[in-house]
Amino acid sequence: MAERSPDAKTFGERLRELRGPMTQHALSRRSAIGSEALTRQRVSYLENGQVPTAGQLRCYLHGCGREDLVDELDAVRKRLCVSGPAAKEPAGPGHRWQFVALAAAVLLAAVTVTFWVFNRPSVSIGECAPGFVCFWSEPEFGGQKITLDPVWASENHCAALPFEARSEMNSSKERQLGFPAPDCTGSHTVLNHLGGTERSTSVRSYRHS
Incomplete structure (x- = not known):
């Protein structure tokens, strides 16, 4: 795996200094x-x-109260984005993300075969990048799509969506719960990790299970 550039590392250290x-x-x-x-995992990355x-x-910068530094x-x-591909995950977790991507690909292939066996070849499968949770504004992965970070086990808080999601996919390695209200209340749906989907649902918020 290619090493991260010294400039990118220095930028990360600068952010760490701002957190204090x-x-x-x-x-x-x-x-x-x-x-x-x-x-918290993304902050570490x-x-x-x-x-x-x-x-x-x-x-x-909003989290550490230094929004005055946004433009700078x-x-x-x-400049870092232009200078080269520096935005890879740290060495340790990077191997795990590769495994997640492979596992998600295998799972999606298995789901495709399952639908073919039940004579449903026309049913589409949503796409969600490994490590993220995706929501669509329409059933069957249609309409507006939003890709968000999962709520991790160490982050026991509620994440509200900007719109009512009618279908969803969880490509992260953490199980998530979807709720019909924006404050994570009401009867929840379980979105299993590594490719769990809901083709027709009503979700306004989610949190770790």
């Missing part, structure tokens, strides 16, 4: 901007040299 004595867990809980937020997206950088650090982030 605040824990990664505390920063992640304060990072929410609308429907976008960071998990960014501080270890993963180049953030523009949204992730805004959430990080976003300019640095853009």
Whole structure:
């Protein structure tokens, strides 16, 4: 695996300095901007040299109360993105993400075969990047799509969606629960890890199981 560039590592160290004595867990809980937020795991990745997206950088700076640095650090982030592929996961978790991607691909293949056996070749399968949870505004993975970080075991909080999701897929390695209300109340649906799907549902929020 290619090493992360020194500039990307330095950028991560700069973010860590801005966090100060605040824990990664505390920063992640304060990072929410609308429907976008960071998990503790994502905070760790960014501080270890993963180049953030523009949204992730805004959430990080919002979490540590340094939104005044958004323009300055976003300019640095853009230069890092242009200079080379530095936004890989840290060495240890990276191997696990490769395994997750492989497992998700195998599971999707198995689901496809199952539908073929039951004579349903026309049914489409939603696509969701390994490590994330995806929601669609229409049943059968149609309409508007949003891709979000999973709520991890160490993050026992409720994540509200910007719209009512009518179908969903969980490609992360954490089981999630979907709720019909934006505050994670009501009768929940279980979205199993590594490829669990709901083709027709009503979800306004989710949290770790």
